[in-house]
Amino acid sequence: MSLLSVEGLSKSFGGVVAAKDVTFAVEGGRLLAIIGPNGAGKTTIFNMVGGQLAPDSGRVVLEGQDITGRPPRRIWRLGAGRTFQVAQTFVSMTVAENVQMALVSRNGRTRAWWPEAQPLYRAEALALLGRVGMAADADRPSSELAYGDVKRVELAIALAGAPKLLLMDEPTAGMAPKERAQLMQLAAGIARERGIGILFTEHDMDAVFGHADEVIVLVRGEIIAAGAPREVRANTQVREVYLGGSDAGGTRAERRAAP
DSSP states (O other), X not given: OOSEEEEEEEEEETTEEEEEEEEEEEOTTOEEEEEOSTTSSHHHHHHHHHTSSOOSEEEEEETTEEOTTOOHHHHHHTTEEEEOSSOOOOTTSBHHHHHHHHHHHHTTOTTSOHHHHTTTTHHHHXXXXXXXXXXXXXXXXXXXXXXXHHXXXXXXXXXXXXXXXXXXXXXXXXXXXXXXXXXXXXXXXXXXXXXXXXXXXXXXXXXHHHHOSEEEEEETTEEEEEEOHHHHHXXXXXXXXXXXXXXXXXXXXXXXXOO
């Protein structure tokens, strides 16, 4: 049984079809990328999986449990974490406190006043920050962080929810090329180490073809190709409608590795 099964999802807004009979699965420990031109329906799919939108038809199943149309908080409780295109933290708090707040929420301690909650779960927060390379910055105000570091903290916050599935919406948006590669390597390593399935959207093709195990291409709400990265990149229709000639030489990582 797949970790996540998306079965025949469809969604229209007035006369505009945003998703049409979209079906795919995400396995634990693997990364599935959804790519496509602007307006292809990527965000709509993400929001239906995460509970921000209810589909017109179809099902979303997480570990055998139908989560279709359930509210985001309920889906989060069932094991689906999420990061967003524009990463944000509580700038008035330290790095560690941001992660602690996520742990407080996961453990149902949200009624505690902040002075009382401040020491809670610090050791666990530090361990998560260590895993994303941010332990040395634990006591820095979040407002002082560079954007690439905020993205790492956001990943630690998502991991604080102990997700089985992680939804990552444009995870490398706004980052420098070196930071993008480092973040995707980090996310992929954590996914395989912990058996977390990752579903992500991304416009950076190096991030997609360098790190995804499988790729889905959406155009006008429909899947036009799906499979291993090399198969998808070689697909004639994908080249014509999305990749064009700019990807003819492969990603930067693949060009460096080529003999």
